[in-house]
Amino acid sequence: MSDGKPYPPRLAIWLLNRVCAGGSEALAGDLVERFREGQTRVWFWRQVLIVLAIGALGKMRRYWPYLSYAAAGSAIPALLWRTVEGVPAALHWWALPWPLSQIAFEGSRSALLALAAVPVLAVGLRISLAFRWVSLFRTAAINLTLLALGHYLLGYLDTVPWLIRPVPGNPHLMRILAMPPPVVEFLFFSLFLVSAWAGCRSARHTRARAR
Amino acid sequence: MAKPIYLAEMEMMVLLAVVRLGEDAYGVPISKELLNLADRDVALGSIYAALDRLERKGFLTSTLGDPTPERGGRAKRYLRVTPAGLRALKTTRTALINLWSGIPQLEGSRA
Numbered sequence: 513m514s515d516g517k518p519y520p521p522r523l524a525i526w527l528l529n530r531v532c533a534g535g536s537e538a539l540a541g542d543l544v545e546r547f548r549e550g551q552t553r554v555w556f557w558r559q560v561l562i563v564l565a566i567g568a569l570g571k572m573r574r575y576w577p578y579l580s581y582a583a584a585g586s587a588i589p590a591l592l593w594r595t596v597e598g599v600p601a602a603l604h605w606w607a608l609p610w611p612l613s614q615i616a617f618e619g620s621r622s623a624l625l626a627l628a629a630v631p632v633l634a635v636g637l638r639i640s641l642a643f644r645w646v647s648l649f650r651t652a653a654i655n656l657t658l659l660a661l662g663h664y665l666l667g668y669l670d671t672v673p674w675l676i677r678p679v680p681g682n683p684h685l686m687r688i689l690a691m692p693p694p695v696v697e698f699l700f701f702s703l704f705l706v707s708a709w710a711g712c713r714s715a716r717h718t719r720a721r722a723r
Numbered sequence: 724m725a726k727p728i729y730l731a732e733m734e735m736m737v738l739l740a741v742v743r744l745g746e747d748a749y750g751v752p753i754s755k756e757l758l759n760l761a762d763r764d765v766a767l768g769s770i771y772a773a774l775d776r777l778e779r780k781g782f783l784t785s786t787l788g789d790p791t792p793e794r795g796g797r798a799k800r801y802l803r804v805t806p807a808g809l810r811a812l813k814t815t816r817t818a819l820i821n822l823w824s825g826i827p828q829l830e831g832s833r834a
Binding site: 519537538539540541542543544545546548558559562563565566570 | 767772795798
């Protein structure tokens with residue numbers, strides 16, 4: 513800006529434009545106008561943070577079925593890990609012919625995780641009048657793919673020693689990620705959220721077109 | 724019979740400010756009107772959230788003005804109340820007057 517007038521924080525303006533893409537011009541203009549009338553940079557940042565908070569709350573209200581699904585999906589490993597771990601044994605994977613034995617051993621935990629939270633998503637979509645069977649199937653498939661991918665990637669952690677450590681008292685689980693539980697929870701939450709977001713994509717677009 | 728629509732407090736105040744300002748109703752004057760007349764220092768983000776809700780309900784229409792240099796080349800969003808918005812204000816006022824009347828503890832006292 514070369515008009516000699518004070519210019520508000522560029523980062524705040526950038527954030528405003530990123531969050532309110534398409535509808536921020538008038539709001540940003542009003543904030544700049546008030547700033548040039550004598551408001552402080554602290555005032556400007558406070559206003560932008562309020563806009564960001566309102567935008568985040570609006571998105572949470574709009575996509576609450578996805579958030580419920582992600583919360584349920586990330587709670588299952590934390591609350592029912594023993595059950596999840598016991599699934600391959602319950603299937604008697606060692607008695608199955610190959611490749612079924614390998615699929616049961618490697619994939620059954622991922623499949624259980626991917627499917628266990630689907631009813632929560634179904635109820636959420638039903639309540640928000642966006643239920644479609646294809647959305648559920650696609651979400652579960654994407655989730656299963658991502659979980660299976662993560663499972664196989666964990667197998668390569670031996671090459672990064674600082675990320676692994678022995679599990680005390682469990683001879684079968686020799687190593688786990690050296691990450692605090694909240695980080696693991698966050699990763700699971702993000703994975704479920706991305707799955708729901710991508711899986712329910714076409715239903716969302718259909719609704720947007722119908723409006 | 725159509726279901727009467729009542730306004731939330733913030734929606735009512737913003738809508739009243741838009742009616743009072745007439746042709747000059749946009750974000751900055753609305754926030755000043757709320758501060759001067761209602762003693763409410765409302766964030767512009769909250770005012771815009773209320774304006775969006777009111778526009779979705781059909782109580783307001785908005786048009787973009789020309790970009791101006793003092794606003795960093797950004798346009799103003801001018802607001803105008805629709806007949807449905809005026810009806811909603813009258814309905815809300817009637818409901819509030821009915822609720823306020825006949826309360827002995829509040830008779831004769833003004834804030």
